Amino acid sequence: MAQKPSIPKGTRDFSPEEVLRRNYIINTLRSNFELFGFQPIETPSFENSSTLMGKYGDEGDRLIFKILNSGDYLSKVNDSVYQERDSNKLTSEISEKALRYDLTVPFARYVVQHQNEIEFPFKRYQIQPVWRADRPQKGRFREFFQCDADAVGSDSLLQEVAFVQLYDAVFTDLGLKGTTVKMNNRKILSGLAEAIGAADKLIDFTVALDKLDKIGEEGVIKEMLAKGISEEAITRVKPIFNVSGTFAEKLELLNQLLADSDVGKQGIEELAYINDKIEALGLTTVTLDLDVTLARGLNYYTGAIFEVAAPEGVKMGSIGGGGRYDDLTGIFGLKNMSGVGISFGLDRIYLVLEELGLFPEQAIKGTKLLFINFGEAESLYCLKAVKALREAGITSELYPDAAKMKKQMSHADKRNIQFVVLAGTQEMEEGVYTLKNMKTGDQTRVDLEGLKAALA
Amino acid sequence: MAQKPSIPKGTRDFSPEEVLRRNYIINTLRSNFELFGFQPIETPSFENSSTLMGKYGDEGDRLIFKILNSGDYLSKVNDSVYQERDSNKLTSEISEKALRYDLTVPFARYVVQHQNEIEFPFKRYQIQPVWRADRPQKGRFREFFQCDADAVGSDSLLQEVAFVQLYDAVFTDLGLKGTTVKMNNRKILSGLAEAIGAADKLIDFTVALDKLDKIGEEGVIKEMLAKGISEEAITRVKPIFNVSGTFAEKLELLNQLLADSDVGKQGIEELAYINDKIEALGLTTVTLDLDVTLARGLNYYTGAIFEVAAPEGVKMGSIGGGGRYDDLTGIFGLKNMSGVGISFGLDRIYLVLEELGLFPEQAIKGTKLLFINFGEAESLYCLKAVKALREAGITSELYPDAAKMKKQMSHADKRNIQFVVLAGTQEMEEGVYTLKNMKTGDQTRVDLEGLKAALA
Numbered sequence: 001m002a003q004k005p006s007i008p009k010g011t012r013d014f015s016p017e018e019v020l021r022r023n024y025i026i027n028t029l030r031s032n033f034e035l036f037g038f039q040p041i042e043t044p045s046f047e048n049s050s051t052l053m054g055k056y057g058d059e060g061d062r063l064i065f066k067i068l069n070s071g072d073y074l075s076k077v078n079d080s081v082y083q084e085r086d087s088n089k090l091t092s093e094i095s096e097k098a099l100r101y102d103l104t105v106p107f108a109r110y111v112v113q114h115q116n117e118i119e120f121p122f123k124r125y126q127i128q129p130v131w132r133a134d135r136p137q138k139g140r141f142r143e144f145f146q147c148d149a150d151a152v153g154s155d156s157l158l159q160e161v162a163f164v165q166l167y168d169a170v171f172t173d174l175g176l177k178g179t180t181v182k183m184n185n186r187k188i189l190s191g192l193a194e195a196i197g198a199a200d201k202l203i204d205f206t207v208a209l210d211k212l213d214k215i216g217e218e219g220v221i222k223e224m225l226a227k228g229i230s231e232e233a234i235t236r237v238k239p240i241f242n243v244s245g246t247f248a249e250k251l252e253l254l255n256q257l258l259a260d261s262d263v264g265k266q267g268i269e270e271l272a273y274i275n276d277k278i279e280a281l282g283l284t285t286v287t288l289d290l291d292v293t294l295a296r297g298l299n300y301y302t303g304a305i306f307e308v309a310a311p312e313g314v315k316m317g318s319i320g321g322g323g324r325y326d327d328l329t330g331i332f333g334l335k336n337m338s339g340v341g342i343s344f345g346l347d348r349i350y351l352v353l354e355e356l357g358l359f360p361e362q363a364i365k366g367t368k369l370l371f372i373n374f375g376e377a378e379s380l381y382c383l384k385a386v387k388a389l390r391e392a393g394i395t396s397e398l399y400p401d402a403a404k405m406k407k408q409m410s411h412a413d414k415r416n417i418q419f420v421v422l423a424g425t426q427e428m429e430e431g432v433y434t435l436k437n438m439k440t441g442d443q444t445r446v447d448l449e450g451l452k453a454a455l456a
Numbered sequence: 457m458a459q460k461p462s463i464p465k466g467t468r469d470f471s472p473e474e475v476l477r478r479n480y481i482i483n484t485l486r487s488n489f490e491l492f493g494f495q496p497i498e499t500p501s502f503e504n505s506s507t508l509m510g511k512y513g514d515e516g517d518r519l520i521f522k523i524l525n526s527g528d529y530l531s532k533v534n535d536s537v538y539q540e541r542d543s544n545k546l547t548s549e550i551s552e553k554a555l556r557y558d559l560t561v562p563f564a565r566y567v568v569q570h571q572n573e574i575e576f577p578f579k580r581y582q583i584q585p586v587w588r589a590d591r592p593q594k595g596r597f598r599e600f601f602q603c604d605a606d607a608v609g610s611d612s613l614l615q616e617v618a619f620v621q622l623y624d625a626v627f628t629d630l631g632l633k634g635t636t637v638k639m640n641n642r643k644i645l646s647g648l649a650e651a652i653g654a655a656d657k658l659i660d661f662t663v664a665l666d667k668l669d670k671i672g673e674e675g676v677i678k679e680m681l682a683k684g685i686s687e688e689a690i691t692r693v694k695p696i697f698n699v700s701g702t703f704a705e706k707l708e709l710l711n712q713l714l715a716d717s718d719v720g721k722q723g724i725e726e727l728a729y730i731n732d733k734i735e736a737l738g739l740t741t742v743t744l745d746l747d748v749t750l751a752r753g754l755n756y757y758t759g760a761i762f763e764v765a766a767p768e769g770v771k772m773g774s775i776g777g778g779g780r781y782d783d784l785t786g787i788f789g790l791k792n793m794s795g796v797g798i799s800f801g802l803d804r805i806y807l808v809l810e811e812l813g814l815f816p817e818q819a820i821k822g823t824k825l826l827f828i829n830f831g832e833a834e835s836l837y838c839l840k841a842v843k844a845l846r847e848a849g850i851t852s853e854l855y856p857d858a859a860k861m862k863k864q865m866s867h868a869d870k871r872n873i874q875f876v877v878l879a880g881t882q883e884m885e886e887g888v889y890t891l892k893n894m895k896t897g898d899q900t901r902v903d904l905e906g907l908k909a910a911l912a
Binding site for chain 2: 004005006007008011012013014015016019020023034035036037039040041042043044045046047048051062063065066067068070071072073074075082085086087090091094095096097099109110112113114117119121124129131133143151154156158159161165169277280281282332333365366367379380383384387390393395396397398400401411414415
């Protein structure tokens with residue numbers, strides 16, 4: 001008895017419809033990345049373990065998929081290490097390679113390795129799968145695509161401006177109205193912590209603040225108190241719990257709160273610069289908003305922080321995000337390589353487009369026309385038309401066997417093919433095709449040009 | 457001191473230019489696959505080891521990359537197995553998943569797993585990387601893309617006809633003139649072995665025959681003799697060593713040689729059918745040829761065999777191939793799933809296009825225009841133009857800092873950007889842009905419409 005086949009948990013097969021829809025999103029990203037001057041690179045699926053390990057913290061190290069060395073890998077293992085029977089220790093003896101965990105570390109490795117070929121500032125995009133040995137759950141997979149764009153080797157704020165425009169361009173093309181690009185700045189968070197005399201508690205402060213959406217003002221205050229931030233300090237920053245108004249109005253409030261903090265004022269200036277430019281240039285689809293509670297990736301980001309929220313009413317976490325970092329490549333020995341980058345959440349954007357019915361029909365370019373096969377002579381007649389249609393860019397097929405009519409029609413039906421052609425001896429004599437619309441049942445007789453016109 | 461970064465042997469980083477060129481080929485494949493009614497699927501990068509192991513022979517099993525189980529994987533290993541310290545035995549205890557080795561076995565697994573959702577005949581294409589722990593050498597990598605198209609659930613020879621047309625369509629789009637699609641049929645090889653009374657030596661016979669190109673007639677005869685095929689038998693098939701003429705003429709010769717072999721005659725009939733249809737339909741770029749020495753994948757193929765030769769003069773092995781098989785999915789318990797499939801060799805096609813200078817310039821869509829940054833006011837003026845150009849589909853960028861002119865010009869130069877715009881106070885006042893052609897040095901003053909026109 002043969003095994004019943006399955007795939008590893010947390011992985012997915014993608015059906016034709018799913019691949020076509022994913023490619024629709026990916027192609028939209030690619031074309032906009034390129035339009036904005038980002039260049040694609042690709043890196044190997046697996047890296048040397050030394051490149052990846054230790055870059056994502058202990059938890060990250062555990063979630064990295066390791067590849068077993070080939071051949072008689074145990075022959076190279078030291079006896080005493082083997083006898084210890086410690087999984088962690090043995091791993092480094094029997095595994096030298098690991099599947100990439102994200103695209104950032106491979107990108108940093110790429111920049112350092114190819115620094116002499118790269119002309120800086122370097123704007124690259126990368127759309128490739130990554131792998132994580134995470135516990136699979138709804139919406140969390142062990143293999144998934146990341147779609148990243150980064151500009152490195154420049155600390156100009158015009159890069160941030162371009163990223164807001166890039167989000168706008170992509171979501172405009174995808175028809176995703178109501179999307180919000182939320183921005184914050186690490187320096188504002190530092191400034192707030194400083195302003196309330198809790199600079200040493202920056203992480204605790206921002207982690208609590210980040211939860212405002214989920215646990216509300218009361219919850220945040222409770223957490224801050226628990227972390228040893230004084231009631232008086234909290235009272236001083238309370239206004240930020242209920243900030244409203246325009247980007248500029250929010251900046252004005254921050255200006256008051258952070259009047260004494262140099263770093264805070266710098267953060268305000270940066271955001272004001274970006275907002276001014278965006279206001280002057282205009283946005284088509286997205287709204288730019290300031291969200292002082294935004295703190296994602298705080299350990300990493302040093303300036304701007306981005307997060308993209310799906311249109312209101314769609315229950316979905318962020319569908320993109322990013323920020324500015326000071327030191328991308330220091331881990332590989334190349335100092336002072338600052339940059340800013342954003343990512344798009346492919347799986348989530350997919351779900352949002354699906355929920356809102358925004359996938360265009362053309363995204364699913366299936367076969368539009370099936371020629372029914374009535375036998376040898378008829379099939380050659382039809383194949384000539386198939387060829388002419390393909391040359392005109394129209395996807396059509398001949399059913400491969402002269403099977404029963406019912407079977408062939410059912411095949412067209414199950415594949416959602418919109419038209420069939422019935423062409424027998426009479427049609428061949430007259431040089432025409434009987435074209436049947438599978439939806440309406442309408443039949444018309446047309447010549448080859450008529451076929452092209454009906455399907456174009 | 458930080459580590460000097462590198463990548464595992466046999467893997468590659470792809471630079472922007474390489475990715476764009478690879479995508480040019482992949483997009484050409486995709487659009488033709490879809491035009492011919494093939495639908496894309498994608499499968500996970502790793503499969504359960506039980507899905508892959510034992511499907512490619514002992515050598516294949518060795519070349520499959522195994523993924524180490526996560527967590528404390530040794531805790532589940534049986535004591536006595538551990539003490540044996542046998543790499544092979546331990547592997548199955550500490551590794552449950554493996555990177556896919558080709559796209560065929562995952563496709564077979566997909567068909568069986570999703571058989572109730574699939575409408576047969578099912579035509580799928582798949583373009584994904586595969587991994588092999590092969591010894592890396594020139595042109596052989598441990599990670600490379602396969603590009604496969606298969607039609608399963610039909611034994612109609614019209615599928616073979618379509619595949620010849622598909623090769624023609626792809627190589628037409630790629631401008632690869634002089635490409636030859638060579639065909640043979642497993643039944644003809646069986647017939648030949650039968651005709652010379654060496655049916656039991658079919659493999660030896662065809663393996664020797666397959667080397668005709670490399671070792672010549674004398675070498676082939678020597679090898680056949682060494683394998684115990686009689687001199688008299690060899691004399692009887694000698695005519696096939698020097699077959700020439702048209703496809704039909706070659707078939708005629710085979711007709712004489714195989715007059716007494718039923719299976720041989722069936723092979724001839726099949727090839728004649730395909731050739732007749734192709735002659736009636738016509739080919740644009742490729743030549744269809746009959747090559748009786750072609751025996752690739754003999755253990756697997758049961759009917760048609762395809763192999764694509766690059767244009768003469770290009771030193772390159774086959775750039776594609778495939779054939780018909782009787783039983784794709786039997787290994788997973790689904791019987792009688794016959795099909796036919798072909799593949800395209802992405803890396804080799806890349807090298808051929810490069811050698812012949814056939815990559816179109818548009819394949820490398822880089823930034824066409826760099827706006828020189830003269831400061832705050834000027835940069836906003838330029839950003840408005842950048843935005844308008846992007847909306848017109850033209851890739852342009854503003855240099856992110858008001859750096860020294862020389863540095864900015866050199867940046868444009870190094871990135872092969874064709875045009876720069878110099879726009880200072882005077883241009884702003886007049887609403888124009890000074891456009892400089894970096895190649896010729898020519899400068900003109902144009903308005904926004906003029907910019908678009910110059911770059912379109």
